[in-house]
Amino acid sequence: MRLIGMVQLIGIASWIGLFSRVIRAVEAEGTSLGFEIDQDIDLQGDCNESLGNYKHNCKSGFLSNEGGSETEIEVTETVIEDAPQPTINLRTREDDSIAVKDQIWYPYSEHLSIKPLPKNYLLASFDFDTQSNEFVPGKPSTDFDDYSHYTVFPKAFKPILDQTSTRQLHLRFTRGFWDAESWGRLPHDGFKSGGSGVEIWAILEADSKDSAFRQWKTLVNSLSGLFCASMNFIDGSKTTFPVESFHPVDDTTLPLFDQNKQLYLVRAALANEPICTENLTPLVKLFPTKGKSGITTLLDGHKVFDSSWHSLSVDISTDCDDQTERCSHSLQALVDMVINVPNTLARSENPIPKPLPGDKLRCDLDKPHDAFHCFQLPYETEGSYGLSQLFGKYIQGSSLMSQEPSQVCVDIADSWNTFIQVNGSLFATTDNCFELKDFQQQDIYFESNNTNEVVDVEPVPVYVSRSLTGYGQDRGGLRTVFVNPQDEPVTLIYFESLPWFMRIYLSTMHLEDNPQSPVNISLDDILQSTYYMPAADRVRPTHLEYKITIPANTTLAVSYQFDKSLLQYAEYPPDANHGFEIESAVITVIEPTTYQLRTATLLLLLSTPDFSMPYNVIILTSTVMGLIFGTLFNLLVKKMLPVEEADKIQEGNGLRNKIQLFKSRIMAKFNLKRREVKTDLKE
């Protein structure tokens, strides 16, 4: 009986669930246009249908190593010759059932640029831009009569921005190791990627620093929920107000809604906060395509976070027009990642990098090689692969709501060829930029006979690395090495925010002796300005910024010492023995070029108590207290006597004596009674 009831219940619940989902879907898409829903459904159908094709393509196309592929390649080449210009007809609607009366475009554009890096790495940069509708500044959004239509601008952001008077917001989720020596400059010159973990800074309009901080707290807490990151742990002890770093290039464009207020730049970072799917999903949901069409279809958490280095960033700024006195927000979201191509391809074949079969080993024929010996050659320099192999997905259609179709651009050297695959045929363009077709399943395909030949990587103006030095758990040192590989001096701003339990001694800051560096160089010669805000225990971090010039072709090591303070028992995190993450230092190069880079994060080891210790202490202390109390109590209560007297009394108190006494008492009673009887008798 009960079981049947349960089954029924589950049945009803699932119906309700399905129904509500349908309604939600309608609601969600309803804000835009009807055809979106159609498109969604259509895409689904397309997907299923094309699944067969997909496999077919894979087999007969460029992906397989079988003999048949060669002919296919030839065919594609003829196609290229026939169609030197992109033959993709923009905006062709293949399905007539979708009725779009007017071309309605929204301020949204998406772009994917791909660049092979040396040693078989590949940089993929996704760029999404949207703009909000215009609004009148200073008008509170809480006004009931206010009509706000968000269109493609993420609805979640506007109220947060309004409530906290945020004019600029920058969010970075970065993880991995950027190999600057072989990959060169960071994408977007480093201004769009953070240190390992989460980094956030914003420009807020407030009447005082305190209220700016209060707004900041609201902002980070709201964003914490929005991006599923622990940004709610950002408090005063992690927040800094940067002085020279992080300032926008020209301050004049920043609007001030209330002329009595000021703008405050606030920043915080969570070092080594794990970045994973739960941060990517909310990001993808910000875009109108929502991972369903266009280049967002490639953004799968499994692949993004499998990369060697990845960075997600969101930048929102407020732009105002002086004439119309209207403002709008613009949002730029970027996803940059570096993929190790051979490893990713091998992993999609076999997730475990098992030893290769003997016949697949690539041996150096100049060295001893036989059935037992094989001196392996360096990595392969010939390669051909498609984006679908790297991302595990095809690009599904384009973005329907933007004026320009989604674009994929590939930045390659001469030894490379790249094609777009649509409907099983490959097309090439002269500038290697492809516009994605609506409703089509597409793939970008690369081939090269020398993968090492890539578009020149731009050299980094300066390399900076930082490490902890020292021995023991009460003090340590911080050592920063600046390497200027260029022929001209580099001026940079070094920004560092250290937790309060690292008590640095700025007086110990010095240049380490380096046999390679010029002899007569002292820190005073190269240090131009220093801003130092010492830490306050549990209240604010150490904030250090200095401007330094590194002479040409020089390596310098700046180091200083610090003490490690003891934390209170409850201040240790649950994984106290892991150590404490120190956020990366931010280096902003201002001359001769502009560039930003961050050092690796550090792990600081504080002395950690054995957490069962308090119980031992309690037990010991209680014992000592008990002993003291007992002695004192004895002294207060007991009488002091000479030994002889005490002995006498003790004799009287002995067990034998007591029995005697008891006996005599009983006897006395009896005697008394007898006596009484006797007296009675006498009477």
Added chain:
Amino acid sequence: MALIEQLQRRVVEMGLVPKIIALLPLVSMICAMISSLWLATLPIEGQFRRTYISENALMPSQAYSYFRESEWNILRGYRSQIEHFGEISNNERNEQMAEWLQEFGAKTSIYNNEEYGDSLYGILHAERGDGTEAILLAVPWYNAEGDLNVGGASLGISLSRFFSRWPVWSKNIIIVFSENPNVALRSWVQAYHTSLDLTGGSIEAAIVLDYPGTNDYFDYAEISYGGLNGELPNLDLVNIAVSITEHEGVHVSLHGMTPESINDESYWSRLKILLCGIYRDAFAGLEPLQGNEAFSGWRIQSVTIKAHGKEGGNNDITTFGRIPEAMFRSINNLLEKFHQSYFFYMLVAPRYFVSISSYLPATVVLTAGFALASLNSLLANQYSNLSFYSHYNLKALLFWLVSILVSFVFSQLFLYVPSTILLVAFIVVMLLLPLAAGRLWTITEPLSHRLQMYAFLYMSLVVTSLMMVNFTLAFVVGILAFPMTAVGTQRSLTFKKYALLIISNPLVSFFIVKPHPQLLQKLISAWQDLGCWTWFVLCLGWLPSWTLIALSACSSTNLDPVATSKKEQ
């Protein structure tokens, strides 16, 4: 309280106090005997425990290890090149290796040290890690015996290549090729924590590989774990090393014993391992280092795995490579530093250990023996009621301070002039001290008793404080110095007493248990290159006490009239 009071009164009534005081030398001797016997009881069933993995995250050998099959071909390919590395210079070797490491993306750098030899190191940055922690694989080019570590170096490079293909790493991997497993490696570790520009985060654990020769097969693996200054790696690391080695079907050996001579079920085998362990730890820094000792002191847990023999049936070189592979996989799982398991332990078999609470009483009893000997010198003579401010007492204190000062000068002198001849001369002079007494100077009887009291008290304190950090050295020093307590003080020195005095001299007795013509140089270099305190324990802990005993062994007739009159009575 009443009970204690009663007890005390009974003791007084029975006149036990003088009896006990009279028996103090015997009791002190018994303490030393109990101390030695205590150690002997540790290998008895019930005194030791079976090891267990305390940190759940480690999960040794839970993942299948893949360093096999065609990886062997690759390893042989590298080995065919490394075989000839004996003929080329360190520099060329390092440069060739650096080139190979860079091929699969490792960042390399060479640490130049003209004094001890250059070290090459490479860092494989973990793709998904935060880059703040690292696991280290160290391969000395030449091992402790001076053989070219061909197998180890081939394993080092082929394992790094193998590791570079795995996406699982949460910690960076550092591979170090140092010239030798002792000073060169130690100086690299030191430089890593002070001056190296290329770093890969804090090192959590280090595994040193030692596979000399070009043989494909080996018999068994020896695991060395003892560090310097009594430091040991966390027991969990030793446990995973033992468990993984045995899981790969390889027999484990400890302290240079062959696996055949290690029998878990035999008391004598367990006792032998225990004593070998104590011997190795106490004289750490004086023996050739295996490599793991180089990491002592930086909170890096390390072990050395060494291949022995040439024809083990199923144990091939990839089997040996799977040991570090599985250990790396295991350590990679750690979210926190090694802290769960014991840092103070003694192994009696690869899978059996004695925890600190079981073995510490051995030294505690020994220090009690010294304390009782000190009490004996204070009480068991007619000068026991001398006031603290009596000139004998103050003079004795002054002597003690001066002896420490002299010992300090002595220890510093040999840091600059480590000459054996000079040392022998000093020892001869020291040994002549008691004979000179009475001829060149006189030490009165009350003074000699007080001197001995301070000597033993100081010795007791030294051994007690050393016991906390370096149990084995404290125990060995305590036992070797114990004959001092039997020297006593007399008018003329008998041969027996003089012999006791000689064998309890710190340097003489150290030479007896560790005979080596270069012992002094080894002690000095252990301090200068490795930071081993043994020399200072001998000079500042033991020598002042011995000097006081040597001075007071022969006392002249008593000159104190009060005491004399008492004696006459």
